[in-house]
Amino acid sequence: MKCEEMLRMLNDYVDGEIDPAICDQFESHLEDCNPCQIVVDTIRNTIKLYKDGEVFEMPLAFREKLHQTLRERWSKKIENP
Ligand SMILES: [Zn+2]
Helix, strand or coil, X not given: CCHHHHHHHHHHHHXXXXXXXXXXXXXXXXXXXXXXXXXXXXXXXXXXXXXXXXXXXXXXXXXXXXXXXXXXXXXXXXXXX
């Protein structure tokens, strides 16, 4: 899997629409891709914060901001590997 595909999946992951079968590919990509690990950790921590606060539904504006952050991080990574 490429990092770009990973990014697309992460967008679905943020929306809570990820398929568990895809999650395996996701995990195996993470094993050898450090930049993706960092991004995924950030997302997981953010999602966890929401769950711990018992806010199960992330506000749409927040999700859009997260999507945008993801895209920015990836374009930086691609420009400066
Ligand atoms: Zn990657």
